[in-house]
Amino acid sequence: MNQIEQYCQLIRKYLADQASKEEQELLQELMDDPVFLQAWEKVWRENSYPAHPAAYPDPHRMLENILADPRIATAASAHQKTTDGHFNFRRSWWQVAAVFLAFCGAVLWGYYNFYNVDTPPKEQLSNVSIVPGSDKAMIILEDGKQIDLSLLSADTVLDQGEYLITKDNSGQISYSLKDNLAPTNNIVYNTIVTPRGGEYTLRMADGSLVQLNAGSKIKYPVKFDTKLRSVQLEGEAYFEVAKMDVKGKRVPFIVQSGAQTLEVLGTHFNIKSFDDHIVTTLVEGKVKLSFADAALKEQVLAPTDQVIFDKNRRSVKKEQVDPFYSLAWKNGNFAFDNASIQTVMDEVARWYDVEISYEDQLKGQHFSGTISRYEDIDKLLKTISFAGGVHFERKGRRIYVLN
Incomplete structure (x- = not known):
């Protein structure tokens, strides 16, 4: 388990109100760690977003909720400024909130463009981040x-x-x-x-x-x-x-x-x-x-x-x-030998938790190759596109497969 995943585990416990006193103290110490802030963003992006903009979290209210958390407020009042002049806990929570707000803004911007531009779905691109399993x-x-x-x-x-x-x-x-x-x-x-x-x-x-x-x-x-x-x-x-x-x-x-x-x-x-x-x-x-x-x-x-x-x-x-191809998943890879594009995309859908739509009649497209299961989703799709004779358009958590 790498450092980001360890931090993600700690954050999930905090959000579920299951963090111990020692773990809450550890949260305070990590607030200036940029890797920890990356973990915050990763945990936030793992959530599935609702279909209607009214259901999205309000950025200002979300910020208020974070800063109003009694676990955080108590710690913040006790930790204002260190001897070396660095503001720690309160400033860092503003940094965390900024990560949240920046991401929410990106999501809302993507939602607005998705639903308000009158063009076919396959012409749309998405800024919603999709992380590996x-x-x-x-x-x-x-x-x-x-x-x-x-x-x-x-x-x-x-x-x-x-x-x-x-x-x-x-x-x-x-x-x-x-x-x-x-x-x-x-x-x-x-x-x-x-x-x-x-x-x-x-x-x-x-x-x-x-x-x-x-x-x-x-x-x-x-x-x-x-x-x-x-x-x-x-x-x-x-x-x-x-x-x-x-x-x-x-x-x-x-x-x-x-x-x-x-x-x-x-x-x-x-x-x-x-x-x-x-x-x-x-x-x-x-x-x-x-x-x-x-x-x-x-x-x-x-x-x-x-x-x-x-x-x-x-x-x-x-x-x-x-057996290499059947066992590739347990070793952290996708591996296919002349597999149909439907078989390939079924694997991608389960691992990245995305939905697949086939926009065109696909006949004879097959894929052979190996790529990491922890690869960026867009790079993964480009690799499949290059080797499998298909094209992809991504909108939110849905991937459109095109000739």
Whole structure:
């Protein structure tokens, strides 16, 4: 986690009124740090803006709200001027407010031009900033309580009675049991949900690692049964399954993705389950796939095998592939090999949390290449345009795809 993301995490806690006294004091110390002010702007820009100008925040009222915050007002009255002559906290909060106001002004200016110039949508350009995805997820406990993981500071431990949930310095969530030998009576489930523009890494109680892509959800027990380990996946995730033996017998690991069941006979694999297709790519070891449709044959995968299950067509296609393309997302990249422009833009939409509109009939446009998932959105679109034979116009959070 880089410095800006660490600051963003602290800011989100402050805005949610969950910052500790020590964290509020840290906020005071960071007010003259330009990197911290960049983090303020990043957090502000991550929000989705409403469709009508009346719903936009009033810049003057927003400034008043910031400066009227009792947490800030108290600190400001106690910190006026340092011995070296630099105004610190109050002046810095004016700087933060200025960042907010400047950004709001840009948003309102873009909104005015968008809705008041009578030209077709594809002729419009947007000044609204779109940032790449980051570590964002919600954990849902057995009792329905929801915890925003981005608001938890590093090295946080949540005591849930029989088990502990820990967020480490890298932002990874892991589980540990207070009594690993205690019999499992009622299996308790947790669920992690990543929004569009988010991803998260989880280490389950058996030691298995799961990296969840944007717009995905996984439901898992906090303590696995001694006879069968089973999780439910919607979306895309990369798994590194740990071996688990009980009395010398291997405990199977099952991933249920809608109408497909995967049984782990090995360790490393990727499952992508969006819309009507489930794509399973094996990296290491061996897995077996079975399907709810009894007419479809079971499939046993060896390394580099990929199976595409089309739920609507009730078909299964198996082939050998280069796993590089299926695993690029977990390594921080987009990577495509002769992929349709619709496939490419689906990936972009989930990661940058944008909407895609196809203005023209697109036939035969394909894209091959690799680019960072943390690239500026406009540079990313230019790269795709150059290599994929299409053009883009962006307005707000909507991207128009043109011939």
